[in-house]
Amino acid sequence: MAKSSRSDSPVAGDNLVEYSVSEISGSIKRTMENAFGRVRIRGEISGYRGPHSSGHAYFSLKDERSRIEAVVWRTTFAKLKIKPEEGMEMIATGRVTTFAGASKYQIAIEQLEPAGAGALMALLEERRRTLAAEGLFDETRKRALPFMPRVVGVVTSPTGAVIRDILHRITDRFPLHVVVWPVRVQGETCGREVAAAIEGFSTMAPGGQIPRPDLVIVARGGGSLEDLWGFNDEIVVRAAAASTIPLVSAVGHETDWTLIDYAADRRAPTPTGAAEIAVPVRAELEAELAGLAARLRGATTRRLDLRRQDLRALARALPSLDGVLALPRRRFDEAASRLDRALDAAQRDKRAAFERAAARLTPTNLAASLSHRRQYVRELAFRGERHIERRSERARARIERIGATLSGEPARLFARIERGGERLASQLARMDAAQNLAGERRRRRIVAAERMLASLSYRNVLARGFALVRDEAGIPVKTAASLAPNAAIAIEFSDGVVDAVTRDEDRTSAGGTSKARPQPRPRRPQKETATPAKQGSLF
Template sequence: MDLIDEPVSNTPEFSVSEISGAVKRVLEGEFGRVRVRGEVGRVVVARTGHMYFDLKDDRAVIASVSWKGQVARMTVKPEEGMEVIATGRLTTFAPQSKYQLQVESVEPAGAGALMAMLEKRKAALAAEGLFAPERKKRLPYLPRVIGVVTSPQGAVIRDILHRLQDRFGVYVLLWPVAVQGQGCAPEVARAIAGFNALPQGGDILRPDVVIVARGGGSIEDLWGFNEEIVVRAVAASDIPLISAVGHETDTTLIDHAADQRAPTPSAAAEIAVPVHADLLAHVAGLDARLIRAAAQSVSQRRQRLSDMARALPRADTLLAPATQRFDQWAERFPGSLRALMATKSQELRSTAAGLRATTIRFQIDKSREQLETRSTRAARAITAQLDQQSTRLAALERLRQSLGYPATLQRGYAVVRDAQGTVLTKAADAAKAQMLEIEFADASLAAIPQKTSKPQKPKSTPPPPQQGSLF
């Protein structure tokens, strides 16, 4: 029975990884950076800090992911049901054979006038650096005094006091304010500034940390905590401040300016102080972990050293390849050296053939003529320069002599000086001097000024004869 050969296909075969990589390159190269508008579906934040959520419309869904660093830089966090515009890059996730959008930033789409104004104000304050992480202060671990800015009525202050009493007893100062309405913003700002104005060691204890708290409500109810005056007061506070406005899903601008945000007022109290019993248990647990970790580290290092010692090869095995290469180079060295010497000898003979006595003598004579010509030109230029400078110096000397004050003395003028040699140009200064020195053209004379109680009117004298030309 004859065997029939099966047809052989010329279609190339690809591995799964090759196909996945090709799809990834095509998708990322075709789209690159995109902006996608849609409604946020489920939102999941992993323990690592990465955020996974869906973008959908009425016909399709795109899986989206934002890494931990991107989530930290987001000014608007995606929430389920929110319509947003996500900016990022399309890519693939090979282990699940799907494509996804790596989201870098999220902005709300179709926000109302109130939300648009809130975002604009938030951007302006952020541009001033009021929300910068480097401005935030570290909370004290065990504060002695806690200042609370909230309404004295309601459950907020009672929840905070109850939670503080359960955890770690501290001294609490309450600054009552309105937490809703037109008076909310200025009262809260004055309360924060008032706590900061308290002196250290005064009659009223200065808080170590301040909690600004309010219960939940609509965006209109919480709008006082979005006012610029409150945000600036929070940013200017020298005392570390915890924002605890609204419930966990409520976000106001002071949350960004505060040093720490708490999801609820009760959580703010938990953040401010530790539990006394938990603190003792934590210290004991750390002590036990330290002892176990030290023992385990020593044991692991000892075992690793033993394993590495067994895995090390022998010295002759390590040196064998290098020894073999050395032997090969040693055999090739004499032949390479002879070839190099032959090449250099040929170059030397070629160079020596071009060296003739007549050629060298011609070059020497030519260089000597050029040197003599340049020397003659240089000497002439120097001589001309010296003559020019000498003529200019003589002219300046004549000008100095004609403009100097000795020449002026020759024309009948004099210079008056006091005992210290200061030149006097006014009669009042000369009258105050004890001794005068008058310099004429040929010599100097000493003179004593005449003291008079009142200035005398000069006698009328005939005008002096006109002086003729001195020239």
């Protein structure tokens, strides 16, 4: 041990060596490190708050009676397989040393491991209860796996036997597209890489350059609890629970359980079992499909046979076409015969009505109606004049009576007389206007009747080149058979009348036409105003 400089004047009787603080602290540090060297300390972690901003971790190891400070340097902390956690019983391997700045001793941990499998299991159970309380392991949130996925994603090591077993099993059962996300399945970065792979598959967009999986398998072979500890990491469990793609956990052997098995939608006992769960057997599907197709064909054939039998039974129950159409055909024939008779009857009725109307529309009837209308107009005019005269007389008498009663009031009397005269003049003017209007209406009706008479006159027919033959009595002759030989006749044209005599040799047989050769006689003009004795029918 190095000695510090002694005092030049030591106290009498004092033979102790004097050291500086740094010298004694360094001496104690070297003494402890040489005395203990590397040690293994078992204790419970206390006061752990995670790594410091410098990367170092500071906490304490304690038992029921004592405690010792501990430090894990940054380079060592990154290499630890099991990270320290508050309350966890661990076995720390390192060197006992001192911290001169605070006069404390501590252990610089180089290796940290759980204090037996029981401690790890206790930690694992505590973590499982915490995550289960958050609902991450609820059966209600687990989804059904797709029956026939098109793409399967596998999160595992690309160099191990697990991926080869999965690919071989999928190829044998149902070949499809497999996307492998390579990760470390053991070690300090295992949890982060597996969680990143699960999240990476979930964030893939459909239709991208790399197809998005319909199912994800997280697989690893068997191992110890420490080897599988990365799949118990909290970030892995939360990533599995938040995955948007159905997830199958196939970590370890059938007896191995990790926390990702609780959060996954389905747990497979082995990676090979995960491949069997992920895809069906293609041969079995084809056989089942062939059986279903055969059953469908048989059912269709039987159904068609039953339908044919039902159709034949219904066809036998239906009447024949002639039987169905017999009654409608008879009704149609009867309706057709009634229609012909109805048309003939309607034609006769219309002809009779037309002849009756034509008989009423003769020039004589129209002239009589016109004369009657004129006489009616004259009577109305005469009655109107008489009515006006009576009204005038009554008004004059009333005025005279009023004048006699109001002889003492000349001014008011004159005013009333004036107003009465104005009303009388107004009434006379209205009466004259009404009489003129009524006369004009009757005049228009008479003119219309005259036009109708002119349009129905036989003279219009003569003007178109026809002639009217009359016998000696002036009666129109309708047929040639009604004329006797050497009979005197008169032929009326539009511009005059010509007398003629019939000859026997000019008459033809029944049904022929009679050719009258008029004798040259002086032309006797017909007065336009002359009215024939009898007008024959032109229809």
